[in-house]
Amino acid sequence: SSPSLAEAEGPAPIAGWRHVYSGKVRDLYVPADVVAAGGASALRARGVGDALAVARAVLVVASDRVSAFDYVLEPGIPSKGELLTTLSRWWFEQLEGFANHVLSNDRDVDSIADVPPVPGDVAGRSMVVKSLDMYPIECVVRGYLSGSGWVEYQASQSVCGVRLPAGLRDGDKLPVPIYTPAFKAELGEHDENITYERTIELVGAEVAAQLRGLSLGIYARAAEIAEAKGVILADTKFEFGADRETGEITLADEVLTSDSSRFWEAAAYDSGDRTASFDKQIVRNWLAANWNKQGTPPALPPEIVEQTAARYRELIERLTGSPAA
Ligand code: ATP
Numbered sequence: 001s002s003p004s005l006a007e008a009e010g011p012a013p014i015a016g017w018r019h020v021y022s023g024k025v026r027d028l029y030v031p032a033d034v035v036a037a038g039g040a041s042a043l044r045a046r047g048v049g050d051a052l053a054v055a056r057a058v059l060v061v062a063s064d065r066v067s068a069f070d071y072v073l074e075p076g077i078p079s080k081g082e083l084l085t086t087l088s089r090w091w092f093e094q095l096e097g098f099a100n101h102v103l104s105n106d107r108d109v110d111s112i113a114d115v116p117p118v119p120g121d122v123a124g125r126s127m128v129v130k131s132l133d134m135y136p137i138e139c140v141v142r143g144y145l146s147g148s149g150w151v152e153y154q155a156s157q158s159v160c161g162v163r164l165p166a167g168l169r170d171g172d173k174l175p176v177p178i179y180t181p182a183f184k185a186e187l188g189e190h191d192e193n194i195t196y197e198r199t200i201e202l203v204g205a206e207v208a209a210q211l212r213g214l215s216l217g218i219y220a221r222a223a224e225i226a227e228a229k230g231v232i233l234a235d236t237k238f239e240f241g242a243d244r245e246t247g248e249i250t251l252a253d254e255v256l257t258s259d260s261s262r263f264w265e266a267a268a269y270d271s272g273d274r275t276a277s278f279d280k281q282i283v284r285n286w287l288a289a290n291w292n293k294q295g296t297p298p299a300l301p302p303e304i305v306e307q308t309a310a311r312y313r314e315l316i317e318r319l320t321g322s323p324a325a
């Protein structure tokens, strides 16, 4: 079942754009005239998939919302949307040679006649992207054993069907990076680790192989770039979609941000300290210690919010060499 069109009480309206969907962290808009042409009520009946399918461009607005264990927490992290958008944009630029969905890096936006302007107050935390047919797979690559990979390894000595050597510890580097896909759950449900064979059933052998190859290739390139800045890219998650005109498998969503990846401080790791991370591990750790996963998660204390924002800024500065907003 496809998610329904977002209700009127969704995020702030943006002139020229129509809100169609909100995930845990991002809000999606399509050009307002697309919706008008299709008829808003007709689209509401058919669901958000149709709104995205008829629109060539999507405005992805990153909010300050933070999620952990698939729950959206309170309060948000100030400037998070802008910080993660800055980082995602920077990575798309670094990943030359891998087709991506960005239309707003001055490259193709002039050639898209029906894209409304993006208001200045939204620009910093948003991207105009090509509307793709998304694959329902979270393409996870792990160079190190951590998180749900570590949990699965302890139970079965494998992750997503990939057999690993015995005796590995939490945070250990893997002999080679591994592809450990997850099925992308509907809003409110939890993503589920799956085997490679299951991805073949979902998208066919050819696409499954391409998704795996692209994911491992992008991880290798990104890990090399990060390593040169003293940062370990422990693991990451990509999402891909097919270009509706050419069919080309295209890198979508956000890439290599502190929401989609684990980044560790290399110097600390090498000296045996495996706690120095630039991602939302601070949030996960606090939540794990203060919540039993029953009912609504407790509000994050101000110092956790501040520490998380500071780590996000530090990562951007380390990687890009420029001060974060
Ligand atoms: P869910 O979609 O289940 O809510 P999520 O919480 O990860 O997952 P967000 O990351 O907040 O959602 O929202 C971003 C949404 O936009 C995702 O569903 C993602 O698949 C989708 N998306 C990203 N890039 C594109 C694109 N180029 N075309 C269409 N959809 C896209």
Ligand code: MG
Pocket: 023, 253
């Ligand atoms: Mg997401």
